[in-house]
Amino acid sequence: MEQMPNWLMQRAYMTPHREALRFEGRSWTFRELEQQASRFAKKMVACGITPHARVALLGYSTAEFVQVIYACMQLQLEMVMLNNRLSDEELQYQLEDSEATALLIDARFADRVTHANTWTFARIAQAEETDVTISTTWQKEATMTVMYTSGTTGFPKGVRQTVRNHEASALASALNLGVRPDDVWFCATPIFHISGFSTLTKSLLYGMTVDLYEKFDETEAALSIASGRATMISVVALTLSRILTVMEQRQLTAHPRFVTMLAGGGPIPRTFLERAQALNVPVAQTYGMTETASQTTTLQAEEAFTKLGSAGKPLFFNTVRIDGATKPGEEGEICIQGPHVTPGYIGRFADRSPLNNGWLHSGDIGYIDEDGYLFVVDRRADLIISGGENIYPAQIENVLHSHPAVVEAGVCGVADAQWGQVPAAFVVVKEQVSEEQLRAHCLQKLARYKVPKAFYIVEELPRNGANKLMRRKLIDLQKDSE
Amino acid sequence: MEQMPNWLMQRAYMTPHREALRFEGRSWTFRELEQQASRFAKKMVACGITPHARVALLGYSTAEFVQVIYACMQLQLEMVMLNNRLSDEELQYQLEDSEATALLIDARFADRVTHANTWTFARIAQAEETDVTISTTWQKEATMTVMYTSGTTGFPKGVRQTVRNHEASALASALNLGVRPDDVWFCATPIFHISGFSTLTKSLLYGMTVDLYEKFDETEAALSIASGRATMISVVALTLSRILTVMEQRQLTAHPRFVTMLAGGGPIPRTFLERAQALNVPVAQTYGMTETASQTTTLQAEEAFTKLGSAGKPLFFNTVRIDGATKPGEEGEICIQGPHVTPGYIGRFADRSPLNNGWLHSGDIGYIDEDGYLFVVDRRADLIISGGENIYPAQIENVLHSHPAVVEAGVCGVADAQWGQVPAAFVVVKEQVSEEQLRAHCLQKLARYKVPKAFYIVEELPRNGANKLMRRKLIDLQKDSE
Numbered sequence: 001m002e003q004m005p006n007w008l009m010q011r012a013y014m015t016p017h018r019e020a021l022r023f024e025g026r027s028w029t030f031r032e033l034e035q036q037a038s039r040f041a042k043k044m045v046a047c048g049i050t051p052h053a054r055v056a057l058l059g060y061s062t063a064e065f066v067q068v069i070y071a072c073m074q075l076q077l078e079m080v081m082l083n084n085r086l087s088d089e090e091l092q093y094q095l096e097d098s099e100a101t102a103l104l105i106d107a108r109f110a111d112r113v114t115h116a117n118t119w120t121f122a123r124i125a126q127a128e129e130t131d132v133t134i135s136t137t138w139q140k141e142a143t144m145t146v147m148y149t150s151g152t153t154g155f156p157k158g159v160r161q162t163v164r165n166h167e168a169s170a171l172a173s174a175l176n177l178g179v180r181p182d183d184v185w186f187c188a189t190p191i192f193h194i195s196g197f198s199t200l201t202k203s204l205l206y207g208m209t210v211d212l213y214e215k216f217d218e219t220e221a222a223l224s225i226a227s228g229r230a231t232m233i234s235v236v237a238l239t240l241s242r243i244l245t246v247m248e249q250r251q252l253t254a255h256p257r258f259v260t261m262l263a264g265g266g267p268i269p270r271t272f273l274e275r276a277q278a279l280n281v282p283v284a285q286t287y288g289m290t291e292t293a294s295q296t297t298t299l300q301a302e303e304a305f306t307k308l309g310s311a312g313k314p315l316f317f318n319t320v321r322i323d324g325a326t327k328p329g330e331e332g333e334i335c336i337q338g339p340h341v342t343p344g345y346i347g348r349f350a351d352r353s354p355l356n357n358g359w360l361h362s363g364d365i366g367y368i369d370e371d372g373y374l375f376v377v378d379r380r381a382d383l384i385i386s387g388g389e390n391i392y393p394a395q396i397e398n399v400l401h402s403h404p405a406v407v408e409a410g411v412c413g414v415a416d417a418q419w420g421q422v423p424a425a426f427v428v429v430k431e432q433v434s435e436e437q438l439r440a441h442c443l444q445k446l447a448r449y450k451v452p453k454a455f456y457i458v459e460e461l462p463r464n465g466a467n468k469l470m471r472r473k474l475i476d477l478q479k480d481s482e
Numbered sequence: 483m484e485q486m487p488n489w490l491m492q493r494a495y496m497t498p499h500r501e502a503l504r505f506e507g508r509s510w511t512f513r514e515l516e517q518q519a520s521r522f523a524k525k526m527v528a529c530g531i532t533p534h535a536r537v538a539l540l541g542y543s544t545a546e547f548v549q550v551i552y553a554c555m556q557l558q559l560e561m562v563m564l565n566n567r568l569s570d571e572e573l574q575y576q577l578e579d580s581e582a583t584a585l586l587i588d589a590r591f592a593d594r595v596t597h598a599n600t601w602t603f604a605r606i607a608q609a610e611e612t613d614v615t616i617s618t619t620w621q622k623e624a625t626m627t628v629m630y631t632s633g634t635t636g637f638p639k640g641v642r643q644t645v646r647n648h649e650a651s652a653l654a655s656a657l658n659l660g661v662r663p664d665d666v667w668f669c670a671t672p673i674f675h676i677s678g679f680s681t682l683t684k685s686l687l688y689g690m691t692v693d694l695y696e697k698f699d700e701t702e703a704a705l706s707i708a709s710g711r712a713t714m715i716s717v718v719a720l721t722l723s724r725i726l727t728v729m730e731q732r733q734l735t736a737h738p739r740f741v742t743m744l745a746g747g748g749p750i751p752r753t754f755l756e757r758a759q760a761l762n763v764p765v766a767q768t769y770g771m772t773e774t775a776s777q778t779t780t781l782q783a784e785e786a787f788t789k790l791g792s793a794g795k796p797l798f799f800n801t802v803r804i805d806g807a808t809k810p811g812e813e814g815e816i817c818i819q820g821p822h823v824t825p826g827y828i829g830r831f832a833d834r835s836p837l838n839n840g841w842l843h844s845g846d847i848g849y850i851d852e853d854g855y856l857f858v859v860d861r862r863a864d865l866i867i868s869g870g871e872n873i874y875p876a877q878i879e880n881v882l883h884s885h886p887a888v889v890e891a892g893v894c895g896v897a898d899a900q901w902g903q904v905p906a907a908f909v910v911v912k913e914q915v916s917e918e919q920l921r922a923h924c925l926q927k928l929a930r931y932k933v934p935k936a937f938y939i940v941e942e943l944p945r946n947g948a949n950k951l952m953r954r955k956l957i958d959l960q961k962d963s964e
Contacts, residue, residue: 004799004821013854014658014795171653175688176496178662205798206657313496316687317486339486372495 003137004163007204008034008070015207018181022211023063030207037070042129044071047119049102051132054146054346056080056100058091058109059121060214061191068104068121069191069200073144074134080146080158081192085389086447088112090156094148097347098158140164146346147194149290149390156395158346159354161194165293166201168339172315173198174206176298177232177260177284184209186230188216188239189388195234195264198294222246225281228255236265236388237272237420240283244275254280260301262286265388266376266420267309277304287311287376291342291360296320297374310373311366314338320374323361328370331377335359382471384413384421391423391450393471399445400425405433410461411452412474425452426474428460454478485619486645489686490516490552497689500663504693505545512689519552524611526553529601531584533614536628536828538562538582540573540591541603542696543673550586550603551673551682555626556616562628562640563674567871567929570594572638576630579829580640622646628828629676631772631872638877640828641836643676647775648683650821654797655680658780659714659742659766661688668703668712670695670721671870677716677746680776704728707763710737718747718870719754719902722765726757736762742783744768747870748858748902749791759786769793769858773824773842778802779856792855793848796820802856805843810852813859817841864953866895866903873905873932875953881927882907887915892943893934894956907934908956910942936960 011020012034020030028036049055055077059065072079080098082091091113095103103115107122140163148156185203187210189196203210211230213220221243224230235243240263247253260282268285276283282301288294297320299312314320318338325332341360344353354360365378384391393411400409408428413421427438435455442451462473493502494516502512510518531537537559541547554561562580564573573595577585585597589604622645630638667685669692671678685692693712695702703725706712717725722745729735742764750767758765764783770776779802781794796802800820807814823842826835836842847860866873875893882891890910895903909920917937924933944955 005801010796010798014798171657174656174661175653178660179656180660180662314492316492316496319487 002140002164004140004167006074006134006136006138007201008037008073009134009136011204011207015181018207019209020203021063021066022184022209023066023213026063028063033067033070036067037074038134039129040067040071040124041074041134042132043124043127044075044104044119045132046127046130047102047124048117049075049077049119051075051135052077052142053101054078054080054098055102055104056082056095056098056115057104057192058082058084058112059104059106059192060084060108061187061196061212062106062214063212064121065106065191066200066210066212068124072104075132076135076138076142078143078146078160080148081197083148083192083447084109084190085449087443087445089445090447094156094158097148097156098146099347138163140167141343143346145197147192147197147290155348157349157352159290159342160344160346161290161293161342165340165342166198167205168317169198169293169295170202170205172317172338172340173202173295173298175316176295177262179206179208180231181207183231183259184211184229186211186213186221186224186233188213188221189234194288194290194294195388199234218242218246222250222252225254225258226250226252228257231257231259232262234262234264236263236385237268238387238418240268240276241272244272244279244281247279247281248275252279254282258282260284262295262298264288265385267311268304270305270308273304273308285311287374289362291354291362292318292336292338293340293342296336296338296340299373303373307369307371307373310369310375312374313372314374320368321359322366322368325367329367331365331367334362334364334366334374334376336362382412384411384423386413386416386421386423386449387419389449393423396423396425396442396446396450396452399442400427400438402445403433403438403441405429405431405437408461410469410471410474412471414454414475414478416453422453423450424454424456424474424478426456426458426461426477429457433457484622484646486622486649488556488616488618488620489683490519490555491616491618493686493689497663500689501691502685503545503548504666504691505548505695508545510545515549515552518549519556520616521611522549522553522606523556523616524614525606525609526557526586526601527614528609528612529584529606530599531557531559531601533557533617534559534624535583536560536562536580537584537586538564538577538580538597539586539674540564540566540594541586541588541674542566542590543669543678543694544588544696545694546603547588547673548682548692548694550606554586557614558617558620558624560625560628560642562630563679565630565674565929566591566672567931569926569928571927572929576638576640579630579638580628581829620645622649623825625828627679629674629679629772637830639831639834641772641824642826642828643772643775643824647822647824648680649687650799651680651775651777652684652687654799654820654822655684655777655780656688657798658777659744661690662713663689665713665741666691666693666711668693668695668706668715670698670703671716676770676772676776677870681716700724700728704732704734707736707740708732708734710739713739713741714744716744716746718745718867719750720869720900722750722758723754726754726761726763729761729763730757734761736764740764742766744777744780746770746777747867749793750786752787752790755786755790767793769856771844773836773844774818774820775822775824778818778820778822781855785855789851789853789855792851792857794856795854796856802850803841804848804850807849811849813847813849816844816846816848816856816858818844864894866893866905868895868898868903868905868931869901871931875905878905878907878924878928878932878934881924882909882920884927885915885920885923887911887913887919890943892951892953892956894953896936896957896960898935904935905932906936906938906956906960908938908940908943908959911939915939
């Protein structure tokens with residue numbers, strides 16, 4: 001089994017006095033974080049949490065949460081990163097499916113979910129430290145995190161991300177975007193998502209400062225970019241646009257120290273790219289997913305206009321091919337290979353390999369042009385991306401089907417000026433039901449951002465010859481019913 | 483077997499139009515180099531060189547040699563990198579020990595060594611291309627290069643450096659010194675040494691430009707540093723001082739784009755560091771060797787004075803310990819672990835593992851201080867470092883022993899203003915022999931830089947109780963005989 005040094009210890013050893021984390025006006029060095037994490041780990045052991053166990057975490061993006069995550073790393077725990085925007089039912093499903101031995105939560109979530117072995121961060125902090133040896137090495141194949149993704153079936157799958165996956169992802173990104181000892185990543189994406197979490201792994205591997213925010217604030221982001229306090233930031237189209245608006249209003253441009261915005265969640269519209277260019281803000285668009293521990297391909301900022309709509313080329317260790325394509329431009333399923341690809345799932349899908357002949361089949365449809373640039377033309381299972389969050393129609397349809405009045409349901413994304421896309425529902429009913437009743441039903445079972453913004457009662461749903469729902473045709477029903 | 487993308491192809495795919503190589507006023511992109519290399523590889527196959535074979539290479543640091551090296555990579559050949567400064571006898575030994583199936587040489591060396599299957603670069607270039615499939619993936623455990631190092635016994639050992647070794651070395655350096663897409667490495671160290679060769683591997687992994695020089699020229703180096711044409715350069719104390727002298731004479735300072743000098747071959751004297759600081763030239767001192775595919779530890783430039791004489795801390799993936807030391811400051815053999823450490827040797831030493839319980843025993847003596855900084859106090863086997871070249875006393879002693887007049891011989895390094903150190907020989911003779919005769923004998927069998935600068939005829943050599951030569955006491959005989 002291949003090993004590598006414990007990242008926290010190695011980083012604290014290499015650059016003890018370098019700034020590691022900023023949060024709400026405070027700042028911590030790598031040595032401070034490592035010492036905090038080791039102490040907190042010893043308290044966790046006092047609370048009965050044993051090294052290598054699987055635990056679920058639920059928190060906001062705070063310095064306290066980072067400390068808990070790093071403490072979990074010190075014990076080499078498998079961290080099930082729960083999305084705090086999920087409904088109580090969704091959370092409960094993931095908790096049970098993951099068979100986490102404990103739930104560690106920010107006290108603000110204490111009433112959201114139940115687990116026989118629940119510990120608030122604050123309660124752990126009050127425990128005595130139990131002596132435990134923190135291993136100086138980590139197994140590269142060990143699972144570091146588990147993140148749930150809904151996939152095509154509607155049943156969320158717990159995706160394993162190993163030490164190797166996170167390492168490969170961070171290293172490939174460094175070779176692509178560059179890395180300098182004085183980099184600072186402005187992190188306002190939730191750290192329970194791979195985008196935010198990968199900022200933490202980059203921090204440890206690069207020796208990079210993370211400037212962490214509990215909530216996204218476009219003014220803070222704009223000022224950081226303009227002042228050079230931040231050198232990198234992850235965005236989606238929505239947050240990018242909001243930052244640019246502030247910069248335009250205040251007549252700010254990017255500081256020369258600012259390196260790039262890393263933009264995920266689908267192509268950035270040309271008008272946004274033009275606005276960014278006018279403010280000297282480079283935008284590198286990327287294609288990634290939970291199963292690939294972040295970026296698989298990234299488009300260099302200077303190619304944003306020449307390859308408009310493209311997600312770029314694979315990072316150094318990665319390979320991408322289009323299933324069945326025999327020449328450039330042919331569409332097919334995007335398949336991915338590389339050390340950043342998950343080895344598999346936990347829970348209900350533990351037996352299901354994500355790989356087919358060594359390739360991850362993404363479920364997304366795309367093509368590679370004659371210059372080798374990837375274009376994603378259709379997200380898997382008609383994925384809806386709303387304000388950077390992935391929404392799977394199948395999950396919402398399942399919830400609608402569970403309503404007694406509903407016979408059939410189909411969900412698709414519709415354009416929205418604020419969120420990019422929002423879900424809309426089309427239902428065939430057997431008895432009268434109001435939009436409000438359907439909405440209330442969904443609110444009970446789904447994260448708020450997944451609740452359809454509109455409900456349409458229709459005669460029948462569009463299906464193909466094999467009787468398969470054609471979600472892309474749902475949008476036509478919207479016009480009919482208006 | 484773990485695989486990764488073919489570096490040349492992946493780099494040419496990712497950044498085809500980026501400048502890859504500069505040499506004598508010409509310039510090549512990554513795509514051009516990859517295409518050249520593939521064509522040259524096909525010609526090599528026409529000359530009977532088969533993929534995965536072991537070949538020996540003898541050349542100067544030229545664009546042509548880089549093309550040959552990259553062509554060898556395309557065929558996944560094991561490249562035995564011969565040192566062009568060696569004597570004919572030394573070269574012949576390495577050729578035979580390595581059992582290379584072919585010798586590829588710059589025509590200027592055509593009369594230096596003999597091998598039944600010798601091809602000048604120019605002759606291969608005239609061959610027809612034979613169709614061969616260039617593999618798009620590489621095995622990470624495959625041997626990429628073999629470099630001979632003399633070690634303690636006086637018999638040169640062929641050290642294997644795998645794809646993984648070179649990759650790990652380049653990645654760890656990137657995390658330490660940083661890497662940006664517009665980096666340019668001024669390379670005037672020979673590419674048959676790991677220092678120069680690692681510039682090529684960095685180029686492919688980082689997408690970095692190599693500005694290559696056949697001979698070191700301090701004026702070129704100084705102007706490149708001052709103009710920002712180069713951002714990195716590898717030096718030893720000697721070349722560092724020569725560059726600084728030019729910069730001082732011409733009143734040049736380092737351009738803000740210039741990142742650092744990477745200084746190997748032993749600690750840099752304080753006066754040199756002070757001169758560098760005055761010219762804004764950061765100097766990162768490093769401890770590395772052939773067996774570790776370049777750097778193991780590196781001292782940050784900003785710590786040069788606070789940790790004067792130190793070789794710094796391990797790079798991210800590496801671990802260093804002092805054999806037998808129980809507390810900071812205790813001296814012992816420096817032991818090294820990490821993915822950059824050679825898996826072993828070829829030829830006469832193929833059965834000999836370089837590892838002991840998983841650790842490479844460097845043969846060098848050092849200590850780690852209370853802050854974790856490594857200090858190398860004594861190079862293995864009284865290693866002499868002369869102008870950046872390693873010289874092993876045992877090898878020179880073996881040559882002297884082969885002279886009929888010599889009974890006993892001992893060699894040590896003596897300080898030299900120009901080269902840092904030069905070898906001096908102490909011999910006990912049984913019949914009269916002149917210094918000129920001994921020098922002529924050495925010149926026949928040794929690289930010029932290894933030939934002792936002084937020969938002292940003495941009564942007896944200093945030996946310890948076990949009759950082991952105490953080379954460190956030889957220097958006292960010098961005083962006696964003057």
